[in-house]
Amino acid sequence: MTPPTFEEAVNPRQRVRAAGLDPDHWYAVEYARALPRGTTRATRFWGVPIILWRDGDGALHAIDDRRLPCDRFGAPLACAAVEGYPVQARYGLVWIFPGDPARAAHRPLPAVPELEGPDPWAYVPIDFTWRTHHSMVVDNLCDLTHAHLHRRFASFHPGRLLHCEADDDRVLMRYEARVGPLVRRGVAPSPMTICYEYPYHWASFEWSGIRGRIKYWTFLLPMDARTTRMFFVMMYDALRVAALPVPLSRRVVRWLLQAAQPTVRRLLDQDGAALEAEQAGYEAHWAAPLLELNPAVSQLHRLTIRKWEACLERAGTAA
């Protein structure tokens, strides 16, 4: 038996695992550099196939692949007059607005001032596509009780939830945790703020023992009910290590981060393996009793469910 639909769901976990993400937001779908002039890319939003392309003038387009007229060899006719999704490039990413195009102008992209201006923070993009529901990814990013998964990495130690608050559009959590390359027993935990700012996620913290802020955003793309692509945008201010006489400039940080990229990827691969296993486990045992300890997780689920209900209601009214 397959897991229940959103309408059939009888408990919050079944509901959140069946919920989509509200299409009336901007979603990162691709790296801007992955779309040179005259190229196309395929993606999906909640099951709808989408073709992205950049025309010869450099303008980006995104269109529902099912409506796209093709020439007789199957190549899209770029000049065809089919209304596409609103699309824009920012922060090195291509963003589309899969919902009602009339709302696109009123809905801002997430504000990432750290990446703009003459001296942006060091920025390392990394992305994954996992066979998992987007709400499982949000749980993973916001619930730090899974330190066990990363126990082989010395850079992540259990966090403690200090505070959790929710409003209509976000869940804000404050943890204290020991993270970063200098973590070892005795290093004081540093505060960490994590936010599910629907439908995005960000975290802001310092590495234990190192001064200098780190902020990362996660932009989720719900490709379908069990496939999620995510773009991690990790940004680092200049870092000041106590043992060094001068702070590490953003240029040096950028270089260090490039070198650390494989390690970061290995760490996140562990999350991917766990989340894909969670998806498989949910599909096999969705009727099992609920067992959640972290109160933040319930808040995250409530927000995703409420947003999806509102979205369905809007769609119902429009119909």
Added chain:
Amino acid sequence: MSAPPTFAQARGRREKARAAGLHPDYWYAVEYDRAVRPGAITEVTFWGTSIALWRDVAGALHAVENRCAHRQLKLTLGSVEGCRLACAYHGWGYDADGRLAHIPHELFGRPMPDVRLRTYPVRVRYGLIWIFPGDPALAETRHIPDIPELEGPAAWPCVPLDFTWRAHHSMIVDNVSDFTHAWLHRKYRPFENARLRRCDLVGERVVVSYDTEVGRGRVSGRFVDRRRINTSAMDLCYEYPYQWSNTDGKIRHWCFFLPIDASTTRTFFLFYFESLNVPLTPVRIPRALMRLVLRVSNRLLIGPLLAQDGVAVEAEQRGWEAHHDRPVPDLNPAVALFQQLTVRKWEEHLASAARVARERPAPAAS
């Protein structure tokens, strides 16, 4: 083309046999004892149910349903931490009784959840790990088959081998006990010119006797001591849910089936010989060398012989899936008895499962 019928839809003996499971209230061989080292976990599947089989650092084996109660990850993805089995994700640890015994992160002011996963009785015998997938209360009353030749100080040498084939277990039962397929093995000639002398279904056993020429292979036949062993007849038995053969009490084997799912079966073959001859001489191979000889013969003779059966039953499975509605001219009456027993035992299981479901109060919707 329609899928083969389910057991409930099946009409007729053969359709039912091909849809039947094996009754879970028996002991099933699932793995070699030596394959699960202390600290190791392995996944075992019995008729679609996934079980985590693990050995703690003290050496004790445990079998538990393969899911963490928290996020339902397979526990086989986790790790053995001392005498607990820990889930890979949040590290929730389960003890030998399947009880949630350790959570390595804060509990957010809540009490430790009172959770117990289903565990399965486990035993080790004949170098194999056995699990009882059915009602645990019956585990003590059921017995792993006694094979006196394989135990004690004078045990006969035996080197088990196993295969996992994409075929329904009933096809393998048909295959190992129906000697009309000598054609398939014409290269190795393990049995020839078989004539069925008798077949009877008594209780939970189908006993079959053939007059046949045993072990006529060009190479394998030279190891058989024909002066001491009567190789002109063989007894076989489908001793539910196992199968064995016996040639004059001197050449024997058992098959233990693990029905992984409706079209996948793992079979453990245990051949054991009182003695074998040094080829072309009347000299018996010394006991001390027998294991080595068996290991080589598994590789060169018995393994390739059984691999032929694997090819055939896998092809039969595909043929069944494509043509299950075609009439079947089965000639050997023993096959009808095997299928009859398989069907009857599965009906018994379904009836007792339905009785348990009726007696148990419906679980409250959470």
